[in-house]
Structure formats: C-alpha cells, structure tokens
Amino acid sequence: MSGLDWTPFWISFKLAATTTAILFLLALPVAWWLSRTRWRFKPLFEALFALPIVLPPSVLGFYLLWAFAGSSPLGAFLKETLGVELAFSFTGLVVASCFYSFSFMLQPLQGGFESLNPRMLEASYLAGKGPWQTLWRVALPNIKPSLLTALVVTFAHTVGEFGVVLMVGGSIPGETRVASVAIYEMVETMDYRSAHLYSAILLGLSFAVLLFVYLFNQRQKRKLGVW
Secondary structure: OOOOOOHHHHHHHHHHHHHHHHHHHHHHHHHHHHHHOOOOOHHHHHHHHHHHHHOOHHHHHHHHHHHHOOOOHHHHHHHHHHOOOOOOOHHHHHHHHHHHHHHHHHHHHHHHHHOOOHHHHHHHHHOOOOHHHHHHHHHHHHOHHHHHHHHHHHHHHHHOOOHHHHHHHOOOOOOOOOHHHHHHHHHHOOOHHHHHHHHHHHHHHHHHHHHHHHHHHHHHHHHOOOO
16 A cells, blocks of 8 residues: 555545535536426426436547637637646646536435425525525525535546546646546556556445445434434
C-alpha cells in the first residue's frame, strides 16, 4: 500500500465532489419545478434530462469533445473570449461530468418532491411562505432519504465514470487521469496486480456508499413508522 499512487483517486474524488456540489445547485430548482408543473411538454424535458442514463458514454463523450474542441464554435469562443480550454482539462471533466450525472441528481430529488403531502405545501403557502422558502424550509427537510440518495449516488457515479472522462479528458497524469482510466491502462499494460488493487478499493468504496444509503433510508422508514 505504501507504493500505491493515490493521485488518480484524489482526482476522482475531487471531480466527484465538485460535480456533486454543482449539480445539487443546478438540479434542485429543476426537480422542484418538474415536481410541481403540469405543463404538457414536461415529458419532453424529463426524457431529455434522462437521456445520459441510456446513451452510451462514448457517444456523449464524443459530442462533448467535439463541442469543447478549439475548432468548434463553442470551443473557439471560450478560448478566445475567456481563455478557457475544456478539452483535455480538469475543468472540461467537471463540465462533462455535470452533463453525464445530472439525471442521477435530478431524479431522486424529483421523486422525493413528488412524494410530499400536497397539504403540507399548501399549509406553507397559506402561512405566507413563498415558493423558495417552501422549498428550503419545508420540502427539503422532509425528503432527507431522497436528498441523501441524490448526493451519494451522484458522487459515487461520478467516481466510477470511464467513457465520458476518457473521451473528454484523456489520461494526463496529475490532471485528468482518474482512477477508472488508470485501471484501464493497467490492464492494457498487463499490470494486473495494480489493477486488482485499484479495483478492490473502488469496489469497497461503492459497496460502503450504497450500504450507508440503504441503512440510512431504513432508519428513516422506521422513524416514520413505515415498518
């Protein structure tokens, strides 16, 4: 363990934490709106947001890489105007991960909001609270299991990303070489010992994260008298 290079894990965890924080702020108002609206085009937006779940990561990664490249209109604009290059950079990984993991944050939050008792929200409005006050002070505190699931699953899912991060970020040591990419390269070079070690760490982490979520949700159900 003393010779283990922890840098790919550090980059993976840094990427996951940054992505999770950004997506919470982005997905929260969208989930709240989707849970409340009855707009007839709502399914169109739900399908669009859920697309990364079924879309092959390499496809999404390819289009993002094309969009981020300096030869594309977006890539050229960012480079010339802001001096930002997203392709093969950690910033690009964050943006790509936000696209890829958005639905994993959105859907648990939306499901939690939709499960709330409408009378609870109506009482909040009658008490003089606006939509945002109702969201932060009433809705969020009452969907703790869904909130935890959204945060933890988004973090874990981002740690395990491969196709998108490889396409967009490549494998630059110390910058974009995340743990999943490192494992792939170890297998390519037949360094199976290191690949086993890295994989075991990610396997243990994934199991621990899921176990924590299920135990927390079970505890919440017992408190509410569901069991």
